[in-house]
Amino acid sequence: MNGKRLVQGFLVFLAAFAALLIYTQFFAYYERRDGVESLMIAGTPVAVSGYRGISSSSSPLKPRACFALDPEAVAGLAPATDATPLTAPFWFRCFDAHQLTEDIVAGAATAYALTRDEPKGFDEMVAVYPDGRAYLWRQLNETFRDQ
Structure with a gap:
């Protein structure tokens, strides 16, 4: 027994x-981050709508967001060639990193770097579709990426 x-x-x-x-x-x-009304893009605040996001103070890699913006707001930026969307938790359904990666590679979405090396070793990226859908994430840059 x-x-x-x-x-x-x-x-x-x-x-x-x-x-x-x-x-x-x-x-x-x-932590959920909903209701953001603007983002800094190239030093200019750009209005966004329908912002749904998550973040965490435990890691700089945690931010993910889905929102809409005017595609003209990023038209003057140079596209980022090193964009690699990172997966989000399964319960944050609006962010599909696999589909986003495929769309960036296929040219259906264009990725831009919002910030480089802020915080040190991390780049904040956004992918924008022609219809205004946009997705934000943070990724490692060459400082900390495995070579």
Whole structure:
């Protein structure tokens, strides 16, 4: 009987630990950032609408956002050739990094660097579709990227 209770106790501990691990990986450190009305693009505030975003103080790589803007606001910027959208948590459904990557490669969306090396080692990127849909993320630059 003692072995059976030990195994049951271990399974309960394992389930609780797994639930806590999943919570900390996918939910605990994210904060919703909704209702942003403008972004700084090339030093100019640009009006955005429908902003839905997430961020975290635990990592500079956490920001992701989906919104709409006037595509003319980024028309004067040089396209970024090193854009690599990073996946978002499964529950942040408006940001699909795989589709975004395919669209950037195919030319259906154009990526621009909003900031370079702010904070150090990170670039803030935005991908804009011709219809005004836009997606924001932060990625590692050459300072910290594996070579």
